[in-house]
Amino acid sequence: MKQPLRTLVLLACLIGASTQAQWNMFSHDGFQSIFSIATTPGAIHMISFPNGVITSVNGGANWAAANTGLPAGTTVESVGYNGTSLYVGSHGGVYKSTNAGGSWALANTGLPATSSNNFAKKFYKYGTTTFAVYSGTIGAGGGVWRTTDDGVNWFSGNGGLSSNMTVYQIADIGGVLWAATSTGLAYSLNLGVGWTYDTASNFTCFGVQGTASRMVILSTFGYRYRNYAGSWGAWQDATGDPTNPSSGELILYDGMYWAISGGSPSNVLRSTNNGQTWANYNTGIQGADVITQYAFHAAGTTLYMGTLTHLYGHTGTTTSEAEVSEIALPRPYPTLFTDGFSVDLSGIASGQQLVLIDAMGREVKHVQGLSSTVARIERGVLPAGTYRVLLLDPSKGTRSLLGAVVAQ
Numbered sequence: 001m002k003q004p005l006r007t008l009v010l011l012a013c014l015i016g017a018s019t020q021a022q023w024n025m026f027s028h029d030g031f032q033s034i035f036s037i038a039t040t041p042g043a044i045h046m047i048s049f050p051n052g053v054i055t056s057v058n059g060g061a062n063w064a065a066a067n068t069g070l071p072a073g074t075t076v077e078s079v080g081y082n083g084t085s086l087y088v089g090s091h092g093g094v095y096k097s098t099n100a101g102g103s104w105a106l107a108n109t110g111l112p113a114t115s116s117n118n119f120a121k122k123f124y125k126y127g128t129t130t131f132a133v134y135s136g137t138i139g140a141g142g143g144v145w146r147t148t149d150d151g152v153n154w155f156s157g158n159g160g161l162s163s164n165m166t167v168y169q170i171a172d173i174g175g176v177l178w179a180a181t182s183t184g185l186a187y188s189l190n191l192g193v194g195w196t197y198d199t200a201s202n203f204t205c206f207g208v209q210g211t212a213s214r215m216v217i218l219s220t221f222g223y224r225y226r227n228y229a230g231s232w233g234a235w236q237d238a239t240g241d242p243t244n245p246s247s248g249e250l251i252l253y254d255g256m257y258w259a260i261s262g263g264s265p266s267n268v269l270r271s272t273n274n275g276q277t278w279a280n281y282n283t284g285i286q287g288a289d290v291i292t293q294y295a296f297h298a299a300g301t302t303l304y305m306g307t308l309t310h311l312y313g314h315t316g317t318t319t320s321e322a323e324v325s326e327i328a329l330p331r332p333y334p335t336l337f338t339d340g341f342s343v344d345l346s347g348i349a350s351g352q353q354l355v356l357i358d359a360m361g362r363e364v365k366h367v368q369g370l371s372s373t374v375a376r377i378e379r380g381v382l383p384a385g386t387y388r389v390l391l392l393d394p395s396k397g398t399r400s401l402l403g404a405v406v407a408q
Contacts (some may be wrong), residue, residue, distance in 0.1 A: 080123025089120025
């Protein structure tokens with residue numbers, strides 16, 4: 001995100017706020033039920049039922065409908081941005097805008113039939129792939145759908161998943177994609193082309209997030225976490241969370257986990273110790289919004305939350321995980337190596353770490369305390385194979401995929 005937008009968003013979040021450590025309410029008279037949020041350079045977009053796409057180009061001071069090209073009367077459920085195009089999921093299909101919501105065109109080739117029971121409820125981008133997660137079961141055309149050509153063609157991303165499964169969320173954790181589903185967790189090592197079940201997590205999971213060393217989930221048994229030390233350890237139960245959630249939304253932002261879920265308590269919860277304990281975080285939220293939240297979105301120094309009657313923002317101190325992945329990052333070279341490879345970190349702050357993840361999702365090398373110079377990574381005892389190279393920033397708790405290398 002460019003600095004002018006960051007300034008606009010920050011100013012918008014401070015409108016009407018007397019303190020920073022609270023949720024700050026945006027004013028948007030006539031628009032309510034904020035189901036989904038996305039940001040593009042210079043604009044904030046939200047889905048308001050039944051108004052469709054609502055956009056602000058001045059940091060949230062003013063809002064207007066942006067539905068040109070969408071069929072009249074169609075119900076819009078979600079909005080997402082992949083760095084190039086804006087997408088919406090509706091009961092009439094997926095639509096794409098290349099002018100920040102100025103106009104929309106159908107981008108539905110290869111996607112399943114949509115209805116009030118099966119529609120694109122969330123969008124994600126990892127690497128060169130954009131994902132649409134549908135609300136229905138896989139057997140009914142739901143699940144994960146992928147495009148690598150900016151929505152020109154879509155393909156199923158449900159390989160290895162069962163037909164009775166509903167997918168709720170996907171997340172990149174340590175360079176591996178994880179899916180939270182109605183029958184448990186699954187992971188993908190090839191950007192969603194195929195999935196493998198995690199046998200230690202065969203229970204309903206509504207949300208999943210994490211870092212290379214810690215995974216957190218919202219499950220039917222409550223919130224749980226586990227650690228990675230060569231392999232993922234046993235699940236541990238968190239405290240302060242709902243006993244039996246019936247839904248969930250989870251995000252990792254500003255070094256903390258934030259959650260909303262059906263069940264009691266049904267208000268916003270936050271964990272400042274990597275998912276171990278949770279506490280209500282409702283300061284600044286008004287009226288029925290305290291118990292009716294729908295979605296999170298992070299961009300720049302703002303965490304957004306959509307609720308029954310308003311859009312809220314919370315000021316953070318770090319850039320969002322999604323934004324970090326879109327910054328121009330160094331690439332490892334050569335891609336095919338014998339003795340080792342290099343990464344030019346001259347434009348990156350000192351103190352970063354590099355981690356290598358093998359094809360099974362295991363951490364096989366971890367180099368710490370790197371300087372702002374060209375880092376040489378020796379092969380050592382690494383066997384032949386493909387490895388993902390991750391850049392970790394311990395000061396911010398962020399990690400970014402730099403690319404993949406192949407040891408001959």
